[in-house]
Amino acid sequence: MRINKYLAQNGYASRREIDKLIESGDIKVNGKEIMQGQKVTDNDKIFIKGKLFEKPKSENKVYFLLNKPRGVLSAAKDDRGRKTVVDLIDTNERLYPIGRLDSETEGAIILTNDGDVFNKVIHPKGEVYKEYFAILKGEIKDKDLSRVAKGVILDDGPTLPAKTKILKRAQGRSEVIISIREGKNRQVRRMFDAVKHPVVYLRREAIGKINLGKLELGQYRKLTSQEINYLKSL
């Protein structure tokens, strides 16, 4: 982006005032003098009258996808000092996890400082399916899996229809994929409890179109611009 636009968008001054500073040689980029029309990115060091320009924090929206390990809480802070998902991400921004995974569940969780996106994913107008891989106790019968898919009655009401797929049944265990579009507390665990096949392992694979992919446990990455646009479109 042209430097006058970049600095104006980041609240430094108007484009005309910035152009004047460029004319008078008061702006340098990465130690070099510049001309009108110079292009810059967030990675360039812009000095105005010898002082490093810092982009205001509030303008800096960040979006991360974390592969949450077991035992880590999905909260910004914990009163009892336990480790949270925010502790795993190295940034100066104030992040909030979008939605929750219970402490024992692994997998995809998005963290951001963008309040608008936060609300869209929590209260989507459309349907955001969250996909989970689960290992269940016992070899689940097709009829029980379809009961889960149709919806079961939990203490806090019935669940919406879900998508389910059996991957494997062997040696007293079943591996399944389940996609749900609500976020009741410990929902997947309670849905399988309802058909007497408790979950012994749970991992969230995807939130809508945003996939864990090859992200290792405890690792995180920035969302791509496509993924960010997708979240904003919800």
Ligand code: URA
């Ligand atoms: N369902 C659960 O049981 N736990 C989660 O963390 C998310 C969905």
